[in-house]
Amino acid sequence: MARGTIVVDTNRCKGCELCTTVCPQQVLEMANSYNTRGYRPVLLVDPEGKCTGCTICAVICPDAVLTVYRLPAIAKAQRAPAAMALAA
């Protein structure tokens, strides 16, 4: 399970792609679909669970559309499964 994850405020994303250029784990990609403003928003594509929740994508985002989450440092057995909440 990934140590971190992000939630994208999809309809606020303007598709500038800056977050994809700085992600150390290269787990951000642009969607092939369009949001309500006509931009292709960023998506977290992380099947291998590489996201560490480092917040670098959120630091460079000009539109503050990213919320970053990280697992607390607890034993793996105690970790609750992450709810896959939909973007707002």
Next chain:
Amino acid sequence: MTSIELAGYDVVYRRPEALVNTTTHYCPGCTHGLIHRLIAEVIDELGIGDRSILVAPVGCAVFAYNYFNVDGCEAPHGRAPAMATGLKRSQPDKIVFTYQGDGDLAAIGTNEIIHAAGRGENLTVIFVNNATYGMTGGQMAPTTLSGQVTTSSPYGRDVELVGAPMRVSELISTIPGATYVVRRSVHNVANINKTKAAIKTAFQVQMQGLGLSLVEVLSTCPTNWHMTPANALQWIEDAMIPVFPLGDYRIADAVVPLTKRTRGGQ
């Protein structure tokens, strides 16, 4: 404002409270939004949201008062330091800051900023330098680089004809009333963190009543530079920083302890 809770996860980054939960009018990749967010984070961290007053400029940031959860006021073009002077003198307990672009502060408003600094007004000025007039369609600004092509300098800026780019931080740093004058950039994550630290120091200078603090931020204009947002950030590093070197141009003795406390992007 609102962010989703994920079971088992801690939120390590969320949108600052001082930023209104809305979409800005800025173009994709424009770093105005990024600088807004840094200011909002600083306002949250210092807990001054209920007593801050923003003075918005004319230029792309003209609607800045729609994006901050603080009181705001719109100044005539270039007159933000004059309006901020009145606000601060009549309400000294408020934190008054201006957010100005290079067309606003370095062109029509040069007089206002120089004399606000000369009087040593206790204000914070965030000066966003993107080397062009963004809102009106990318004309030549006083900060446009030598040889830079704009809609009003289609063969590049001719320094023989119109002079060399104006370096505002160097200029203001010669005025004793300006106690904290620094130039920062937002072209990568490390410099974004340094910019935030400088903005925090600038607000603390005002909170301690030490005089005018000015943070110049090198910013992008991908639309008028005709670049992708990522290339625009690279252009700051390659073309703008050699002309506008980053650094601390004036840190008065009384301000030095503040800069030590905020070092390291805290």
